[in-house]
Amino acid sequence: MEGGAGVGSVASLTMDCEDMFKEITKKLYGEETSVGVGVVGVEFPAAERDLDDDLRPEEHITAWGLAALMQNGFPPPGILQANFTPRIDPNAEDRWTAAEEPLAWAHSRIASYNPAQRLFKCADCECVGFLARVAEHWLGTHSQARAFQCPLAGCGFASGWARGVRSHLARDHHSDPAAADHLLRDNPALDDLTRYLQRLKNKVETMRNERRPSTGSEAGAGEAAGAGASAVGAGEAGKRYVCNACPYATDRRDLFTRHENIHRDEKPFHCYLCQKQFNRADHVKKHFLRMHRDQPYDLNRIRRSNAKPVASAATSAAPALHYYTKPPAEPPPATVAVAPAASAQPDYRPAPAVKLERPLLGKSEPSAVPALHKPAAPSPAAASPPAVRRKQGERRYACCYCSWSGVDNWCLKRHLNTHLKPFACALCEYKAARAERLATHVHKVHNKKACAKCPFLADDQHQLAHHLRDAHHIESRNLKVPVGMRGTGGAGGATAGFAASAAGAEAGAAAGAGAASGSGRRRETRAAGAARLFGYLEASDGSGDEYEAPALAGEFAPAPAPAPAPHYTRDKENAAPLHHALHHDHCLRY
DNA sequence: CAGCAGGGGGCGT
DNA sequence: CGCCCCCTGCTGA
Numbered sequence: 001m002e003g004g005a006g007v008g009s010v011a012s013l014t015m016d017c018e019d020m021f022k023e024i025t026k027k028l029y030g031e032e033t034s035v036g037v038g039v040v041g042v043e044f045p046a047a048e049r050d051l052d053d054d055l056r057p058e059e060h061i062t063a064w065g066l067a068a069l070m071q072n073g074f075p076p077p078g079i080l081q082a083n084f085t086p087r088i089d090p091n092a093e094d095r096w097t098a099a100e101e102p103l104a105w106a107h108s109r110i111a112s113y114n115p116a117q118r119l120f121k122c123a124d125c126e127c128v129g130f131l132a133r134v135a136e137h138w139l140g141t142h143s144q145a146r147a148f149q150c151p152l153a154g155c156g157f158a159s160g161w162a163r164g165v166r167s168h169l170a171r172d173h174h175s176d177p178a179a180a181d182h183l184l185r186d187n188p189a190l191d192d193l194t195r196y197l198q199r200l201k202n203k204v205e206t207m208r209n210e211r212r213p214s215t216g217s218e219a220g221a222g223e224a225a226g227a228g229a230s231a232v233g234a235g236e237a238g239k240r241y242v243c244n245a246c247p248y249a250t251d252r253r254d255l256f257t258r259h260e261n262i263h264r265d266e267k268p269f270h271c272y273l274c275q276k277q278f279n280r281a282d283h284v285k286k287h288f289l290r291m292h293r294d295q296p297y298d299l300n301r302i303r304r305s306n307a308k309p310v311a312s313a314a315t316s317a318a319p320a321l322h323y324y325t326k327p328p329a330e331p332p333p334a335t336v337a338v339a340p341a342a343s344a345q346p347d348y349r350p351a352p353a354v355k356l357e358r359p360l361l362g363k364s365e366p367s368a369v370p371a372l373h374k375p376a377a378p379s380p381a382a383a384s385p386p387a388v389r390r391k392q393g394e395r396r397y398a399c400c401y402c403s404w405s406g407v408d409n410w411c412l413k414r415h416l417n418t419h420l421k422p423f424a425c426a427l428c429e430y431k432a433a434r435a436e437r438l439a440t441h442v443h444k445v446h447n448k449k450a451c452a453k454c455p456f457l458a459d460d461q462h463q464l465a466h467h468l469r470d471a472h473h474i475e476s477r478n479l480k481v482p483v484g485m486r487g488t489g490g491a492g493g494a495t496a497g498f499a500a501s502a503a504g505a506e507a508g509a510a511a512g513a514g515a516a517s518g519s520g521r522r523r524e525t526r527a528a529g530a531a532r533l534f535g536y537l538e539a540s541d542g543s544g545d546e547y548e549a550p551a552l553a554g555e556f557a558p559a560p561a562p563a564p565a566p567h568y569t570r571d572k573e574n575a576a577p578l579h580h581a582l583h584h585d586h587c588l589r590y
Numbered sequence: 591c592a593g594c595a596g597g598g599g600g601c602g603t
Numbered sequence: 604c605g606c607c608c609c610c611t612g613c614t615g616a
Contacts, residue, residue: 248598248599250599250600252600252601254604255599255600255601258598258599259598259599262597262598276596278596278597279597280597280598281604281605282604282605282606283596283597283598285605285606286595286596286597286606287595287596290594290595290596291595591615591616592614592615592616593613593614593615593616594612594613594614594615595611595612595613595614596610596611596612596613597609597610597611597612598608598609598610598611599607599608599609599610600606600607600608600609601605601606601607601608602604602605602606602607603604603605603606
């Protein structure tokens with residue numbers, strides 16, 4: 001349970017979400033959760049905290065954070081936001097609306113929805129949160145249904161919480177709790193609650209949009225704008241289709257459909273040689289041409305025989321939460337039977353050691369022909385189908401400072417940093433080619449903790465955590481701050497000295513955002529995605545790879561090498577992209 | 591520091 | 604649907 005996320009405390013978000021997704025994949029196939037991570041945004045009453053048990057606080061966080069992630073496969077809608085703090089449209093009415101009719105089998109309206117905050121509030125208590133969390137909360141706290149049952153034959157254990165079953169499996173059966181992973185994901189009662197709340201949300205949003213046909217304040221709708229393909233004009237910057245699970249938005253339905261598939265568990269395609277699974281056919285081809293290029297590629301063999309077809313454009317319009325993939329069903333009985341664990345397990349078998357199969361070829365095919373350095377005339381490799389091998393040792397991207405050349409533009413960007421050293425220490429003359437090295441420098445030489453997102457230097461981890469929370473709305477699992485103190489701009493006084501600095505940085509970021517180019521937007525979108533949610537807080541330990549690149553297009557773009565601006569240091573090594581685009585077009589491609 | 595594979599988005603057909 | 608491009612994490616030198 002979520003003692004760590006209970007009233008008066010806030011669980012933290014510190015896990016790199018890329019890792020999280022990998023962890024999810026692992027956990028879904030049977031590993032035990034071992035990483036404590038919390039998901040904030042919902043405050044739960046003491047009743048929930050009394051649920052199972054003897055978990056330690058960090059395990060509560062796991063139970064509430066990772067359990068939701070692991071058991072669902074993905075975080076609840078809205079969680080995957082760069083800025084997790086719910087956005088409130090100042091122009092919107094701040095009103096909670098409940099459904100007209102109660103959910104029949106539950107005899108409750110479950111929750112009301114606030115379109116301004118894009119949050120739900122439990123109908124039976126004051127809990128507020130995103131849809132999935134409130135649905136889980138209500139089912140576990142206020143429903144009489146013990147919707148989650150132990151999957152083991154003959155065991156009558158049931159709980160209103162999936163994590164209760166997980167705990168039961170581990171405690172009473174000494175079984176792998178991952179066997180219950182499917183419970184939350186495939187639970188009909190929870191599905192029904194979710195659909196019910198989703199309908200309410202859609203209705204409220206639709207009504208709101210009808211009243212306010214062009215608000216101009218649709219940014220951030222990615223977390224909540226309807227289900228699946230929300231075509232109500234609530235997209236990011238007016239995009240027509242907005243993902244419910246991440247900030248993605250697009251005007252093209254086919255792109256949206258394709259995007260939706262990344263939030264699904266199934267990977268309908270596979271490499272028929274190594275059995276590795278993919279969610280896109282073109283990825284199979286790319287994989288094939290990288291790994292098995294000496295074998296004939298057969299498009300007709302890449303679709304897994306037992307795979308469900310990927311969502312088509314025709315089906316994607318139906319409201320669908322990304323991790324509640326079951327089709328609408330009859331309202332479930334109060335007690336819901338659960339399927340055996342095995343039935344929910346994908347028939348995935350880990351691919352054999354792919355790398356061992358790899359032909360001993362040198363630098364490979366022109367997998368990526370970056371735009372930055374496209375030659376005036378396409379190279380033979382670029383003009384050829386990807387299957388055409390480039391000559392061994394062929395160089396493509398050359399450094400303008402040395403004789404180095406690399407296989408792709410990204411290598412060039414990284415290499416250029418070794419010359420430009422764009423990560424400058426604000427306290428001395430030190431410059432580093434990589435963010436993590438600067439972080440290590442700052443930590444060891446100046447005994448400071450550097451913020452990954454702005455120039456702020458904290459005296460210690462706690463201060464950094466305060467800063468991240470107050471200035472960047474990023475919660476640290478090392479910082480448990482009473483909710484009431486949030487947003488005060490200087491919790492505990494620890495932040496008072498640097499609030500201005502952080503604010504300035506944010507202002508700079510905001511100013512830079514307007515200049516973001518297309519690629520900048522893409523980077524921003526990616527950065528604003530799940531990974532950013534979890535990735536920063538351990539950064540100050542000097543392990544720089546935990547840093548996520550800030551949306552650096554405008555705000556943190558390093559100055560040209562001779563006079564680097566106070567670039568705010570801790571970008572990853574990809575501080576170079578825009579910089580390079582602006583200043584190094586003379587780096588030619590062979 | 592760099593090579594590489596994988597994954598995701600945009601775009602053209 | 605396929606291609607191109609970008610980005611990230613992993614890994615080894």
